[in-house]
Amino acid sequence: MFITTQNEIESLMPTARWAEPRKLFGYLEEEERVALEPLLGTPLYQWLCEEYERLKDTYVDITSTTIKPTHKAKTDPALPYADVTETLDAIQAGMHPYQTPCVPAGDEEDEVPAEDMMTIRLIRICQQIEFYKMLSHKAGLLTVSFNEGGGANRVFADGYEPADTKEIDRMTKDAFMSAGRSIDSLLLFLEADAKGDKLFTGLWSEADAFYLHKDLLFQTARVLQQFLDINNERWAYVKLVRDIRFSQDTYLEPRVGDHLIAAMLSYANDGTLPGKPEDSEVDVSEDVVKTLLKKLRTALAFYVEARRVDLLPSKEKLARRDSMTDAKQAMAMACAYIEENLDALGDAAVGTPIYNAVREKEAQAQRDREHREEAECRRRREACETSRRKLFTAFPHTHVTPEHK
Numbered sequence: 001m002f003i004t005t006q007n008e009i010e011s012l013m014p015t016a017r018w019a020e021p022r023k024l025f026g027y028l029e030e031e032e033r034v035a036l037e038p039l040l041g042t043p044l045y046q047w048l049c050e051e052y053e054r055l056k057d058t059y060v061d062i063t064s065t066t067i068k069p070t071h072k073a074k075t076d077p078a079l080p081y082a083d084v085t086e087t088l089d090a091i092q093a094g095m096h097p098y099q100t101p102c103v104p105a106g107d108e109e110d111e112v113p114a115e116d117m118m119t120i121r122l123i124r125i126c127q128q129i130e131f132y133k134m135l136s137h138k139a140g141l142l143t144v145s146f147n148e149g150g151g152a153n154r155v156f157a158d159g160y161e162p163a164d165t166k167e168i169d170r171m172t173k174d175a176f177m178s179a180g181r182s183i184d185s186l187l188l189f190l191e192a193d194a195k196g197d198k199l200f201t202g203l204w205s206e207a208d209a210f211y212l213h214k215d216l217l218f219q220t221a222r223v224l225q226q227f228l229d230i231n232n233e234r235w236a237y238v239k240l241v242r243d244i245r246f247s248q249d250t251y252l253e254p255r256v257g258d259h260l261i262a263a264m265l266s267y268a269n270d271g272t273l274p275g276k277p278e279d280s281e282v283d284v285s286e287d288v289v290k291t292l293l294k295k296l297r298t299a300l301a302f303y304v305e306a307r308r309v310d311l312l313p314s315k316e317k318l319a320r321r322d323s324m325t326d327a328k329q330a331m332a333m334a335c336a337y338i339e340e341n342l343d344a345l346g347d348a349a350v351g352t353p354i355y356n357a358v359r360e361k362e363a364q365a366q367r368d369r370e371h372r373e374e375a376e377c378r379r380r381r382e383a384c385e386t387s388r389r390k391l392f393t394a395f396p397h398t399h400v401t402p403e404h405k
Contacts, residue, residue: 041207187234257352274348302327
């Protein structure tokens with residue numbers, strides 16, 4: 001559990017007052033299991049639970065710790081690393097948001113280790129996700145109570161007017177939006193760490209939400225954003241991973257071959273170009289490989305778009321039909337490009353369906369030429385034999401050959 005105290009609840013929602021926070025543990029535990037653990041992966045989730053208990057024992061209250069970016073945190077300046085709760089925590093603690101972070105009790109002169117700062121930041125984001133998810137799903141249950149006879153009562157606090165349906169709906173919507181932003185913050189945080197110090201990457205790499213999928217042409221959300229608009233949301237990319245994998249395995253690999261797809265993945269991940277066949281006189285062209293990768297990604301993006309279900313019902317059928325038409329056209333253009341540049345793709349193209357089809361077409365053309373040449377030779381030979389027969393049978397009857405004298 002990442003939320004166990006009233007102070008943690010109030011740091012996420014200052015207007016929340018529960019006399020017994022433990023009564024929410026069942027709801028919070030459910031959200032951890034359903035919404036949070038799949039994002040982190042079981043190994044990282046279990047490790048963070050242990051770290052949460054250790055940090056609470058060390059710092060007494062991690063919600064009042066203002067986390068400042070350090071040299072450990074600055075792995076990628078382009079990525080927003082700040083936790084949206086830092087300013088709120090600092091104000092509640094009565095200090096400026098950019099003051100020096102607090103330190104363990106009894107050791108006021110020592111700074112908080114950078115690893116602990118990063119772990120606390122990650123836990124704070126996890127707390128946001130599970131709390132706001134819980135509110136968005138359980139707001140209705142939290143406003144109703146049941147007495148011993150089974151009757152339903154509306155819950156309200158002394159000194160407040162009972163919330164009406166409109167206010168509850170708005171609160172639910174706000175909580176849902178806050179949870180979505182927190183999920184994106186979590187994925188941004190873990191992705192930045194994976195590109196930098198890799199404090200959590202070893203554990204997170206086993207999760208389905210791991211940002212880097214080296215087996216896909218769209219390895220990251222940033223690459224997908226270039227071909228399909230997902231509003232730069234990491235969570236939107238995670239939800240599309242299965243559609244991307246299905247489209248790549250179903251539409252692309254049978255057409256261009258798994259060997260060529262593997263070569264494109266190797267170039268996309270490591271910049272490795274395919275090898276040059278021994279009997280080839282043409283060098284592998286990086287420009288051709290780069291252009292082909294772009295064409296394949298374009299086709300894949302249209303196939304994924306055709307499978308998206310978040311379109312308006314009235315436009316869904318038309319949008320899917322148009323996307324599938326664009327996908328087939330883009331795929332045909334990619335296949336034509338491969339056929340035109342087989343030699344420039346090196347051994348990556350050898351043995352692929354397009355390569356075999358082109359070589360079979362060339363072999364058939366060669367066989368046709370040989371057959372035509374044989375037919376022409378046969379026709380000439382037969383014409384010559386016919387001419388000789390006419391030559392020796394055209395003499396007059398009075399003519400006597402030397403052997404008949």
